[in-house]
Amino acid sequence: MSRLVERELYYEDPAVVARRLLGKLLIRKLGGRIASGMIVETEAYYGEGDPASWASKGDNWIRRAMCGEPGRTLVYAIHGHWLLNVVAMPPGIPAGVLIRALEPVEGLDLMARNRGVDDPRLLTSGPGRLTQALAIDKSLHGLPVYEEDSPIQIAYYREVPDGEVARSKRIGVKRDLDVPLRFYVKGNPYISKLGKRRLR
DNA sequence: CGCCAGATTGACT
């Protein structure tokens, strides 16, 4: 059993949390079994002043969720896919971290079944892919990732040194900030944005 | 109720 990342560590700037989540293990309990993967790509989102964030677009349910308890899930749909975020910053301040990609660790057979593909590199290498692989939908919204009895958790797994962390602009957003808010493990083969042709 | 944007993906030129 690995130790879960403490609730207090989510009360911080989303960029700090996004960096910190690299190398952590995302654990999903599924009918007595476990599917898990190491987080290798994240993005930070803010509130006012962040044109890419839903929290900057007036009052809406996503913004209200980002203002809620840090360390809880925020699950919402985009283009027919569910995206998994973890709320950051103290309550009242909108902030969140999008989990964009995992390196599969346990329960690859479950993920393959949920995804309908066998190649491990297509299982969890994207925000919509990983939620499908781990059977994450809105029924998992608002749950704590720091509690032992939660069906979705984040645990300590591996330390990723600064030298292995790269940053870039966020993916898929129309208007991004100048600061690079995407964090990923350099050279990891499970980063998002790889199509089938790149697998050859 | 209809319309449409969007933190995506997969198929295709």
Add this chain to the structure above:
DNA sequence: GTCAATCTGGCGG
């Protein structure tokens, strides 16, 4: 590189 399917929430009528 381009493009359309996909679906939820927000907004106008």
